[in-house]
Amino acid sequence: MKHDPVDVAIVGGGTAAAAAALTLAGSGYRVAAIAPGNAPGDRIGESLAAAGVDLLTDLGLAEAFAAGPHRPANLRYSAWGSALLAQANPLVPSGGLAYVLDRPAFDRMLRDAIEATGAAIAGTVERALPTGAGWTLQLTGGERLHARFAIDCSGRAAVIARGAGVRRRAARSVAAYAFLRQTGGEVAPTAATLIEAVEDGWWYATLLPDLRLALAFFSDPDRLPRGITRDARAWARMIAGTRSIARWLESADYAIDEPPRLASAATTWLQPVAGEGWAAAGDAAAAFDPLSSHGLTTALWSGRRAAFAAAAMLEGDAGLLSRYAEDIDAAIRSVLAARTSVYSRERRFARAPFWTRRK
Ligand SMILES: Cc1cc2nc3c(=O)[nH]c(=O)nc-3n(C[C@H](O)[C@H](O)[C@H](O)COP(=O)(O)OP(=O)(O)OC[C@H]3O[C@@H](n4cnc5c(N)ncnc54)[C@H](O)[C@@H]3O)c2cc1C
Structure with a gap:
């Protein structure tokens, strides 16, 4: 089966995909967001930074989020660099942590938001072929979809981006x-x-x-x-x-x-994160060490930025796309530097392989 061609195909149905789909909703572009459509279940990764809450508000999700069963993230203790438990955190995202999420409820909220845009297509992208004027996406079951621009929000799988960029890994x-x-x-x-x-x-x-x-x-x-x-x-x-x-x-x-x-939980990133007719967002662009509690916020931020860049690109303006790639590169450098600094604060296990590998 062949779907009608779209302007932007978003591959994925997670946090980055929701940010991209909501940013493009009402823009007048034809958008498809392709994801397997599984019901959200338990998933590890529940600390949401304050900056993430601001981004949800920008996406029009403040009310839906406030209705969720999430709990404020108030107390945080760590034994890092010493056996003593201190009310501190080795690495706090800028603005601090805001919520401990009920992750299935959070993921359901995002899935419902994507569906409400009318862009959702249930499917799995098996291959992405560049056509010169965009991409042909081949879905499981033989379905095909043509898109002028593709945003890869498929998480660590990076189904489109892994063929277009080089994947780097810190650990x-x-x-x-x-x-x-x-x-x-x-x-x-x-x-x-x-x-x-x-x-x-x-x-x-x-x-x-x-x-x-x-x-x-x-x-x-x-x-x-x-x-x-x-x-x-x-x-x-x-x-x-x-x-x-x-x-x-x-x-x-x-x-x-x-x-x-x-x-x-590897720290991996793509170089470059965007190119002719495509951009990667969320974990597909850069998946960080969970110590940073940055992943969800970065997915929201980058999904939104990639969508703005895609819209500009469709109007013939490549400036936003190159700025997006530069900003993601800068964010990766800053997270890598912070990560090294945090790991080097733990000196009790100086000879242990886990810690020497992160120096
Ligand atoms: C152990 C662990 C703990 C973590 N803890 C935190 C935390 O506390 N706080 C935090 O902020 N972050 C945390 N993270 C990171 C955070 O979970 C991720 O950064 C975030 O979920 C990335 O969102 P995403 O939308 O980019 O990718 P994902 O959430 O992985 O979504 C990918 C989407 O793509 C779809 N997909 C995949 N392949 C295909 C395909 N071929 N075709 C179509 N669709 C496809 C999937 O079904 C899914 O919908 C943690 C990560 C790990 C590993």
Whole structure:
């Protein structure tokens, strides 16, 4: 099946795609936002920076966001550079952290917003072929769509951009994560976020709005026990090796009854992030170390900027697109510098591979 040609194809249905679709809504351009259309489920990544809330307001989502079950991110403790737990954070995004999200509710809000623009197409892009006057996107099931401009918001998959730019990587970090439930009901869990550095990486735990605890361990693939995703006992032993995280789980009766899932947490970026007839936004352009809690905000910011650049490009003005690429490059340099500085503040494990690789 062949879809009607569009001016802009947005590949993806996440945060960057929603920002791009909402920015172009009502612009008069024909827009398609292509994503598999799965129902949003549990997903790790729930800290939203204050700058992200401002961007949601710019996109017209202030009311929908305020109606969500998200909780204010007030308390944040870390044991970084010392075993002592301090009310501080190794890396705070500019303006601070604002909310701990109910991530499925947040993702549903974005999906509904894309659908309300009328641009949503359920599908998966398998290949993107440049045609000289744009792109032909081949979707699973043999469907095809022609677009004059493509914005790649497909996350780390970067389905269009990976063929157009070179992918760089600072480290192969991986996150092992789980969502834990309280077993007893006697202790009210503290609405806090806790970060703890250990020899093989760092832990992160935060109380979700539904009172489950999101727990993640960021490490390198070769520092995780083999078969960890099938071994709840090994996961429990790793947790027992922590100091503050283990105490928190124990004191509030959180059960470790399932093994963790894995997600890539590598810091990777594309060079360039835009070119003739295309731009990458969100994780497709640059996926940062989650220590920065920048990912969602960058996805909102870059999705919006890429959409403005696409609209200008369709009018024959390439200036916004090159400024967009320059600004993303500058943001990547600044995040990489901040990341090195934060990791170098932890000196207790100076010889451990995880830490030496990040110096
Ligand atoms: C472990 C971990 C913890 C994190 N914690 C935080 C945090 O606390 N705070 C924060 O701000 N950020 C965090 N992040 C980062 C944040 O989750 C991402 O930066 C953000 O989700 C990126 O949004 P995106 O829209 O670019 O990509 P995604 O959310 O990955 O969306 C990609 C979209 O593309 C679609 N797609 C993929 N392939 C195709 C295809 N072939 N065809 C069509 N559609 C396709 C997907 O279905 C999806 O809809 C974390 C990341 C990790 C790995």
